[in-house]
Ligand code: AMP
Ligand code: FE
């Protein structure tokens with residue numbers, strides 16, 4: 001059984017449509033794939049219609065959250081959510097708020113880049129967002145098209161990283177509120193790439209303990225951005241706290257070099273996740 005529980009389509013910041021993504025998953029030999037676009041469920045219906053026979057699709061999402069330490073600025077925390085009710089009103093409202101927040105902050109980043117002579121046009125970037133979820137990868141692609149950067153990765157390294165003068169934060173969901181919303185909607189919240197230091201500051205173990213007390217059910221242990229030591233630490237923490245351990249590629253199509261199924265989830269851990277999710281059902285034969 002090959003299981004990849006974290007992928008992005010063009011509905012958020014991946015480059016393949018949900019149908020293309022599922023075809024990629026099937027071609028890579030996956031038995032189970034989760035569609036986890038940022039802050040939206042817009043790909044779920046398309047995925048259901050386009051699902052290749054034999055492939056199980058777990059409906060999911062990656063919710064943009066923040067952890068507020070006592071003595072430092074907030075830390076970005078990505079919360080994977082699986083099998084929740086897409087019509088749960090409070091969670092749907094929070095997704096909408098986050099998408100609106102993304103629009104406002106991306107427009108600010110683009111305006112600042114344009115003011116410094118980088119030829120990026122906001123209208124074109126928004127038009128290029130098929131699913132309506134705008135993120136820095138869309139700005140990165142525009143910078144590549146404009147000849148300002150050689151690649152999406154280069155655009156991040158030079159202009160879009162979290163320490164850049166062009167970086168604008170967004171008012172992401174307080175993570176304990178996000179966990180509570182996902183649980184209220186019958187979903188399974190899993191902390192995504194929790195120790196990926198390349199993305200910015202990461203939380204300490206005490207935050208993960210607090211998140212567990214708030215209802216967190218899993219940790220993404222095997223992720224391309226985690227070192228072997230970070231994976232071992234998270235695996236130990238998951239065992240100590242009674243959490244599900246997952247593994248996934250965080251596939252983004254051509255926006256990242258990582259192939260689908262680069263990291264995978266143990267079938268027993270998937271069973272625990274399926275048993276915990278009550279808000280929606282996996283799509284399967
Ligand atoms: P945002 O959600 O707008 O803050 O943008 C963050 C997203 O950018 C993440 O979900 C990643 O998909 C992507 N990202 C971050 N760093 C890189 C990078 N170096 N190369 C390509 N994509 C990246
Ligand atoms: Fe992304």
Ligand code: FE
Nearest residue numbers: 062078192193
């Ligand atoms: Fe993420």
Ligand code: ZN
Nearest residue numbers: 006008062250
């Ligand atoms: Zn992701």
